[in-house]
Amino acid sequence: xxxxxxxxxSQSGFVGQVIVLxxxxxxxxxxxxxxxxxxxxxxxxxxxxxxxxxxxxxxxxAIKHYADRVRFDESxxxxxxxxxLTELSFLLGPRGTATSRGELSLVHVDGVERTMERTVxxxxxxxxxxxxxxxxxxxxxxxxxxxxxxxxxxKAFAAMSVTGSASISSVAPGVSAALTTxxxxxxxxxxxxxxxxxxxxxxxxxxxxxxxxxSEVMSTIERNFG
Numbered sequence: 554x555x556x557x558x559x560x561x562x563s564q565s566g567f568v569g570q571v572i573v574l575x576x577x578x579x580x581x582x583x584x585x586x587x588x589x590x591x592x593x594x595x596x597x598x599x600x601x602x603x604x605x606x607x608x609x610x611x612x613x614x615a616i617k618h619y620a621d622r623v624r625f626d627e628s629x630x631x632x633x634x635x636x637x638l639t640e641l642s643f644l645l646g647p648r649g650t651a652t653s654r655g656e657l658s659l660v661h662v663d664g665v666e667r668t669m670e671r672t673v674x675x676x677x678x679x680x681x682x683x684x685x686x687x688x689x690x691x692x693x694x695x696x697x698x699x700x701x702x703x704x705x706x707x708k709a710f711a712a713m714s715v716t717g718s719a720s721i722s723s724v725a726p727g728v729s730a731a732l733t734t735x736x737x738x739x740x741x742x743x744x745x746x747x748x749x750x751x752x753x754x755x756x757x758x759x760x761x762x763x764x765x766x767x768s769e770v771m772s773t774i775e776r777n778f779g
Contacts, residue, residue, distance in 0.1 A: 572701040572734045576694060580741040583690050586683045587748035594680065594755045600628035601759065605766055608634065612773040616641070629676040629759055630766050636672040637770050640665045645778070657778040665774060669767040676763060680756045684749060691746035698738020705731020 608615050644661050
């Protein structure tokens, strides 16, 4: 099967070969994105879960020591918590700890909440980086392959009209070569589509986790300073 495919590629002409090579390059890039983003999202989920468990062990202490906090490993949850604590430090002053209650007005509390919402939105954008390439590949690759197939079939029928032969043996090689680009397009699009859906599901899970975590942080802030 592999030999037949490469034979068909060699017979597909300049346009067909260019399309197959372009699809091959896009496929390699798509697979690189899939593996890279899988690793990034897996590490983000692991570090975020560790941070959430650490925060839940003593949330009041994490909020009260807002100006003397420990830097966590890079993760979406860490960015949300750091944004909230940075805003607290700006509103309450750079003290190492704050024990008094009722220091934040409703406007300040709302400001902290909006800061975390912006951070969540920024993190979602970062998590989705490069995924548009997979979506575009999944949508465009079959049509690129179809273009090559139509072009090849046009060539095959044009050659048939020149030779005057309409036998299967004279048409089949050209049609087979033309269909090669459609096969290549589908071979590129299917993994890209599966990878995109898988990675987007992980992004959605992290997004829901960030929103829930920001609610936990906000509740703790309101309990201590609201």
